[in-house]
Amino acid sequence: MTRPALAVDHPPIELARIAFTQLTGETVDRIAPLSGGWGHLSWLVRTASGRYLIKTGVRRPHQADLFRQVAAQQLAAAGDVTTPLVVAVGDGNGPLQRPCYVQTWIEGTDGATALARMHTDQATRFGHGLGETLAALHRIKGPRFAEDCAGTVTYPTWKAACTTRLQRLITATEQAQALPAAVLYPVADRLTALINDLDTAITPRLTHRDVYLPNTVMPAHLPHQGAPGAVALLDWEAAAFYDPVWDFVKLGMWVFDRHPQLRAPFHQGYTACSALPDGHDERLTVYQGIEYLAAFPYFGAAWPDSTMLDGFRGLLAGWMDRHGLAGALP
Structure with missing residues (x-):
């Protein structure tokens, strides 16, 4: 399957760093892109308070698409399903120029x-x-x-x-x-x-x-x-x-x-x-x-x-x- 163009090359990592800080108010200690996803571009972030993931959609990149995902994830978490917690949501006017959200990171494989x-x-x-x-x-x-x-x-x-x-x-x-x-x-x-x-x-x-x-x-x-x-x-x-x-x-x-x-x-x-x-x-x-x-x-x-x-x-x-x-x- 042909991978969507935006899944091949992440936007500059510095834009993801700035977006994360604007959304959460936290300074980024380390940030690195995660590869291999078909539906999202993602960056793994480490801060003084823990590890997070900042994500933006590829196949479904619009604000409404992101809102639907976040709504489902929050409902699941509220229903005691183990899933990352959404902690911040950004619109397409931020540094990435794409809707994005930040979620907690679950340690594991x-x-x-x-x-x-x-x-x-x-x-x-x-x-x-x-x-x-x-x-x-x-x-x-x-x-x-x-x-x-x-x-x-x-x-x-x-x-x-x-x-x-x-x-x-x-x-x-x-x-x-x-x-x-x-x-x-x-x-x-x-x-x-x-x-x-x-x-x-x-x-x-x-x-x-x-x-x-x-x-x-x-x-x-x-x-x-x-x-x-x-x-x-x-x-x-x-x-x-x-x-x-x-x-x-x-x-x-x-x-x-x-x-x-x-x-x-x-x-x-x-x-x-x-x-x-x-x-x-x-x-x-x-x-x-x-x-x-x-x-x-x-x-x-x-x-x-x-x-x-x-x-x-x-x-x-x-x-x-x-x-x-x-x-x-x-």
């Missing part, structure tokens, strides 16, 4: 890096802790189904939310010519029928929508199994008030399928705090179909990546087969 170094018992505790963290997140109720936690786009019902999202995807896929009609329309028709069968009792909950290992942190000293805050969640740019089962789509693709040893402890940790909702599997297959479809205009046009696209061709083909859709495949 991202889950992807940490897992490669873990013994079996440590991986079990990590999976259990991740399940507990996500269950805590999903206990946070939303006032209304919404595409973000600032309520920028909301829906009267969950079926309306899913139908609207599907219609946007159909239009985007048509415009990008990312799938042949012989695949797109049968998938869309089946998804429409599945959406119409969704339980009307589903309630909006805070949903991260980007839960995979690089967006988690294993604290420097992993607490014992069952301890609160064992795993932290990062990067809230996709967060919404959705059916929380939506989070299990990405978990399945990027966590459980690649690291099957985490599946059982995750579910043990999750269900120790919250029961899986009724109809979990039936709801999950709807959201899988929507997310698999979403990959085609995204990786086929918006952010081209042939390798990712090939992977989603296989995922969508498997989904079509499970739902008895014969004929053309992606």
Whole structure:
């Protein structure tokens, strides 16, 4: 995937230093850019009071985008989800000439890096802790189904939310010519029928929508199994008030399928705090179909990546087969 231009070269570090001091009133002892992120540019800052991160968006760079992320992160923190605390927010008129915010730094290692170094018992505790963290997140109720936690786009019902999202995807896929009609329309028709069968009792909950290992942190000293805050969640740019089962789509693709040893402890940790909702599997297959479809205009046009696209061709083909859709495949 082509990395956005601003993710290649950070703005001058001195501008980040000045921005941090203007926002927090603190003198910077040390500052260094962090590389590797797709969604943000970030600088790690050390001051007399501790370590912080100053962040600005790349794919979603506007003030409204930043406000939606900050709103989600603050809600999560208030709901006892372990996540960095937002301590300052700046608009696009500051030294960076881009909206930015400052958050606390959680000492530890991202889950992807940490897992490669873990013994079996440590991986079990990590999976259990991740399940507990996500269950805590999903206990946070939303006032209304919404595409973000600032309520920028909301829906009267969950079926309306899913139908609207599907219609946007159909239009985007048509415009990008990312799938042949012989695949797109049968998938869309089946998804429409599945959406119409969704339980009307589903309630909006805070949903991260980007839960995979690089967006988690294993604290420097992993607490014992069952301890609160064992795993932290990062990067809230996709967060919404959705059916929380939506989070299990990405978990399945990027966590459980690649690291099957985490599946059982995750579910043990999750269900120790919250029961899986009724109809979990039936709801999950709807959201899988929507997310698999979403990959085609995204990786086929918006952010081209042939390798990712090939992977989603296989995922969508498997989904079509499970739902008895014969004929053309992606």
